[in-house]
Amino acid sequence: MTDTAMTTEAIKQEERQSKIRANLKARHAAEKRFRSYGLVAIGAALLALSTLFFTIISNGASALFQTEVRMTIQLDSTLDPETMRAGDYQILIKKSLRDMFPDVARRDRKDLYAVVSNGAWYELLNHVQANPDLVGQTIEIWLPAADDVDMLMKGYIDRELPESDRRVNDQQIAWIDALVANDAIEKKFNTRLFTSGDSREPELAGFAGAAVGSFYTLLVTLALSFPIGVAAAVYLEEFAPKNKWTDLIEVNINNLAAVPSIVFGLLGLALFLNWFGLPRSAPLVGGMVLTLMTLPTIIIASRASLKSVPPSIREAALGMGASRLQVVGHHVLPLALPGMLTGTIIGMAQALGETAPLLMIGMVAFIADIPGGPTDPATVMPVQIYLWADSPERAFVERTSAAIMALLAFLIAMNLSAVLLRKRFERRW
Template sequence: MTDAVVSDRAVPVYQTAEFERRLRRRYAAEKRFRLYGIAAIGLALGMLAVLLGSVVAKGYTAFWQHELRLEVFFDPAEIDPQGTRDPAVLAQANYNTLARNALQSVLTDAGSRDARRAAGDLLSVGAAFELGRMVMDDPSLIGTRRVVSLPVSDEVDQLLKGNVSRALPEADRQITDRQLAWIEQLEAKGDLVSRFNTRLFTNGDSREPELAGLKAGLLGSMLTLFVTLVLAVPVGIAAAVYLEEFAPKNRLTDLIEVNINNLAAVPSIVFGLLGLAVFLNFFGMPRSAPLVGGVVLALLVLPTIIIAGRASLKAVPPSIREAALGIGASRLQVVTHHVLPLAMPGIMTGVIIGMAHALGETAPLLMIGMVAFIVDAPSGFTDAATMLPVQIFMWADSPERAFTERTSAAIMVLLGFLIAMNALAVILRKRFERRW
């Protein structure tokens, strides 16, 4: 008998050295286990910090861009020798020459043909377009001298930002020693200025990193999400209302429920295949269009909205329904007059989270041709368009170093939108959530 064994000993079992040792081991195990948990959370949070930190560290410089202040002579002989001021003639003129002339006058030793070209390469190819646009907007500039700010090429920009080391041997960088000397000369004069990069928001896509902007992607995202919103919200709320308030318990509603739960976990790329096979090939809708993208994303976020909607409808206590029924309201009136308004904040939270999900989605859009090189912002629902995440995907694929910076900046813009949307959802929940 145990009692006998215990009483045989001089000291009770809980005072033996063995017991102490065992207890210490158990406490050590306890402490270790706890540390594992903390380490796991620390690892996850650390990864989040590294992820966000690396994006910000790579991308924050893209919000500034270097421009070269240059006194340009709008030479009539070069732009419009006949003096017609005909827009067609103005559009044809070679504005590169103007920029090169201006550069030649400020740089030492830039007279030869070869040197002129090398000096011209300091500027972005977009510089000539900008000069052209200035002249076409205001032909009276012709014949005058103006100090204008022109974008420098992405290689120069990267060098000035310190992303490319000046100490590299000439063979390893794209800027030649001669160009480097010029850059230092211009820097010393204070003609190279760093400005907030408005082109990032006002330009469409471009092969030249210094000219590439997000406008087309932002507008495309906006149009697509509008379609998604218009389709997914009414349908989602209606489905949630039916399933939660009206549906009899039968095979059909069971089937619908199982379907919704499964659709929520179907890989998003499969929705892209659906869009390709059904909307593009069967219904013959246009490729790359926000309309199709919006429909596909609506199907994608519908389960999220339905599930969130049902949860918040379920949270409305039955007493509300019973009271309304008791004074003679029909079941539909109960829902539209009482239950739905009370559940609305919760439903809207679900809608916003679903929309944030749709905004960040990329894979299905690749299938329906929204990976397109879009320079002009789309103006309608059937124009070719791209979306912000797809723009990020395409920029990430570009080899130029400057595009890495741009991609990170685009990610920051995308995350900014997502944070704003989620913050709105949190505020909605905090402000209007009711505890019954």
């Protein structure tokens, strides 16, 4: 009888152990599946990110080079660089083209003139005005080719297509081939992309004006949002009484962080432009609008940084006789500052990529000049990308991708600096 009971107990024990082993096996299998799902998700994200970067870089790399034509310009000694008009420079360029191809019939001259950019006269003007001693001489100068010629040289226009299906006709291709044979046309590094403002002609367009506009806009945003955000966080966390009013303020700050950015643009339009009468399409107004948008982010990050400071720091300072203001100013705030700076940089990076609120205050206007200050009309990089992406010319596609590359590089640099600041100054308790 005893042997039978022991055998039954052993069987039950073996069954329990079998169930435990089966459960462990199932849990280990589930853990492996979960780990595999995570690896697949990370792989898919990396693949999507790599595809995005590859597409942008492959489209934008060609914008770093621009096709230029070597021209021989005769500057008559009777010319006055200060009084010459745009038409005078255009006449000089057209005469040079006719000298290069003297057999071109009058009816074909319009197509010949279209080989060189319509804005090439501006480059010639700047060159002559910068070197007035060239008047009376015959000079050689490289001038930008038209955007269609540039696209042909870069392979974006197929020569094999029927003439009616491409923007460059057979006669123009023959002239371009003649220029290539004489080493009078080639691709050079496109400095205009980094030094020029916007232009209707894609071969002359650059994002320097938008970059400077973004700089002034972020400068205004930083000058306003950082001190106001830090001051609000310090007050709410260190000095404000805990009651229903401060609870209401905290809830509203958290809610403002989730408000669509275009709402802040509407607020800026109504408040800064219509009520205060500030200049439209100016970095000053853009910075003020972006300040409203980034303040909740900075306040929330700053409060979290203040909360991370151990209470023992405050208690020790108070025990040594420091006032509440001295405790915050001399001890708590310096220790929380790295986290505050990190939150500020992340908020600024978010502001740099915003478009919708700036469209509402007129920063979508065509601005050809590089702004000289926060009150001058300007646009910003995201808006410039939006404008170029909406342009029908094929040459603007590569410039759009190049501007995206520059914007992404700056955003990555800002986020990297936030990480480095935290690693450099963060103290673990």
